[in-house]
Amino acid sequence: MFVxxxxxxxxxxxxxALEAGADAVGFVFAAGSPRTVDAATVRELVQAVPASxxxxxxxxxxxxxxxxxxxxxxxxxxxxxHGGEPVSELDRLREExxxxxxxxxLDEYLSALATDxxxxxxxxxxxxAPTPGAGExxxxxxxxxxxxxxxxxxxxxxxxxxxxxxxAEAGPGGVDVSSGxxxxxxxxxxxxxxxxxxxxxxx
Numbered sequence: 001m002f003v004x005x006x007x008x009x010x011x012x013x014x015x016x017a018l019e020a021g022a023d024a025v026g027f028v029f030a031a032g033s034p035r036t037v038d039a040a041t042v043r044e045l046v047q048a049v050p051a052s053x054x055x056x057x058x059x060x061x062x063x064x065x066x067x068x069x070x071x072x073x074x075x076x077x078x079x080x081x082h083g084g085e086p087v088s089e090l091d092r093l094r095e096e097x098x099x100x101x102x103x104x105x106l107d108e109y110l111s112a113l114a115t116d117x118x119x120x121x122x123x124x125x126x127x128x129a130p131t132p133g134a135g136e137x138x139x140x141x142x143x144x145x146x147x148x149x150x151x152x153x154x155x156x157x158x159x160x161x162x163x164x165x166x167x168a169e170a171g172p173g174g175v176d177v178s179s180g181x182x183x184x185x186x187x188x189x190x191x192x193x194x195x196x197x198x199x200x201x202x203x
Contacts, residue, residue: 001167002151002174003200005181005193006058007035014045016190018053020197023174025049029070030060030082034186035178039073046075054078056101064089068096080126084108087119094123101126101153106138113146121149126176129156137162140170147171160195167203175200 005017006026017025027042028035046055057076059067061083071079079093080101090100103126104112112120125148129138137157151173158166159180167175179185181192 001200001203002153003197004054004056004153004174004176005178005188005196006056006155006176007033007178007182007186008045008188009035009037009041010188011045011048013188013190013193014048016188016193017197018049020194021201022053022193022197024054024056024078024176026056026058026080026176026178027074027076028058029067029074030058030062039070042074042076054099056080058082058103061085064092068093071098082126082128087116087122090123100124103128103155105129106140106142109148110142110146124151124153125149126153126155127172128176137166140166143170158196160192160199163196163199164203167200 002023004024004026005022007028008014008025014025027037049055055076056078057071057074058080078099078101080103081090082103090102093100100123102123105128109127153174153176154170154172155176158175158177163175177196181189181196183189
């Protein structure tokens with residue numbers, strides 16, 4: 001089970017994620033989030049991340065050139081677009097040398113199934129709640145009829161107490177958590193990160 005811990009901003013919680021065996025660590029560059037960090041901070045943090053762990057910059061509705069410039073300045077290996085950007089922008093990010101994650105709400109995913117199914121197969125998908133980072137779960141039942149391709153990620157309202165059940169119900173290849181491992185909004189908790197990794201891997 002691929003596990004991504006997102007919204008990190010401090011060395012101590014980054015270390016907790018790495019020690020617990022996270023496959024990916026995420027850093028939020030989207031404006032307006034309580035987890036937003038700058039490229040210089042992330043560049044310092046990623047120095048401690050082994051090459052085997054994906055470093056992910058998360059963007060939402062930002063200009064393409066800004067995304068590339070920030071991702072390069074931060075030194076992340078992967079770009080996650082979370083603002084309904086066209087799949088062509090993810091294609092261009094691949095051409096720029098980044099791995100990619102296309103984050104969609106359930107409704108956006110179901111719409112894309114009807115309008116551009118081939119676009120859904122070109123990038124790793126993350127299926128999230130309608131309001132990313134709000135800690136709100138959603139009904140995963142609609143995914144069972146038309147599950148995403150490949151090793152897709154489930155996000156939205158996950159925490160140590162429910163991640164095992166939701167993995168069993170939805171069958172993702174991985175999970176992504178942010179608010180579910182926080183002691184307060186935007187503040188990561190090392191113990192919750194460790195508990196989440198253990199619960200996800202036991203599923």
